[in-house]
Amino acid sequence: MARSASGDSIVDRVVRLLEAFGPERPVLTVSELAARAGLPLSTASRLVEQLTEHGLLSRDPDRRVRVGLRMWELAARASPALDLREAAMPFLEDLHAVVRQHAQLGVLDGPDVLFVERLSAPGAVINVTKIAGRLPLHASSAGLVLLAHAGPDVQEEILHRPLRAFTARTITEPQRLRRVLAQIRQEDFVHCRGHIHPDAAALAVPVRSASGQVVAALSVVVPDDERALSRVPVLRAMARGIRQALSAGPLNGSGVVDPGPPSA
Structure with missing residues (x-):
């Protein structure tokens, strides 16, 4: 599994990104996501794009990011x-x-x-x-x-x-x-x-x-x-x-x- 220079895996980084959302902060900019997840902006931006392609995240018209319906669908199933x-x-x-x-x-x-x-x-x-x-x-x-x-x-x-x-x-x-x-x-x-x-x-x-x-x-x-x-x-x-x-x-x-x- 690919790891960053800090030693954390892709899964670690994705989890940190998803955990950045909360009941009080359901919508975030990519910069806010990067800061809250402790990730470089370039890494956060790349992961957001990949997760958005799979429907796990979604973008509002102003390009802010929220958890996608696909994530809710998968979670609700099990x-x-x-x-x-x-x-x-x-x-x-x-x-x-x-x-x-x-x-x-x-x-x-x-x-x-x-x-x-x-x-x-x-x-x-x-x-x-x-x-x-x-x-x-x-x-x-x-x-x-x-x-x-x-x-x-x-x-x-x-x-x-x-x-x-x-x-x-x-x-x-x-x-x-x-x-x-x-x-x-x-x-x-x-x-x-x-x-x-x-x-x-x-x-x-x-x-x-x-x-x-x-x-x-x-x-x-x-x-x-x-x-x-x-x-x-x-x-x-x-x-x-x-x-x-x-x-x-x-x-x-x-x-x-x-x-x-x-x-x-």
Whole structure:
């Protein structure tokens, strides 16, 4: 495989180029792509042209670059989150109709929660989450639920990392994080007040497969007021509905082979 003078392969360079796009920057110039990917402008320009020819990138009339429909098509065909999202959507829509704020579904991906779906309402409280967006596990309600039920190696990795503060209420102390994770496993939900934005509260519950394995987190973002905790029962009911829908589908609907019952 061809490598550059720095030793990185063509695949490495293509991945860095594609990772330069994000929910906040879906469209970039070639110069911006080169800078964000850490590539020479000539290399970035050549790769953009090749990826555009294959439909993996596309150009706007002003020559700015965005991810192409071909990329979306290929990703949608084999996405491990596709079955999960399809099973969850009817319940996510019902949840959204009840809370009339933000309802979202997230999965564990490395040190982050990756949001595979989000429904919002006009005039809803501020929410930084976007579909295909990420947040650190320690900072968001969905992330905390997923971290609480992740393996010990994942938990220890996060606990030994710097914990970024979004607000004064974000959990940034490892010992406090350990206590919160234990509480989540005991109570089976989490209530985060102002962890991402001071005016918003978030609540989340785990979504389980037929065997009880946590495969996702279902959450809402609502105003930080006395009514926030009243959403927990409907969250739990919708999570149970998603579990039943997953159990009826192939591979338990999660897109991966069910690993069996959780360890004690």
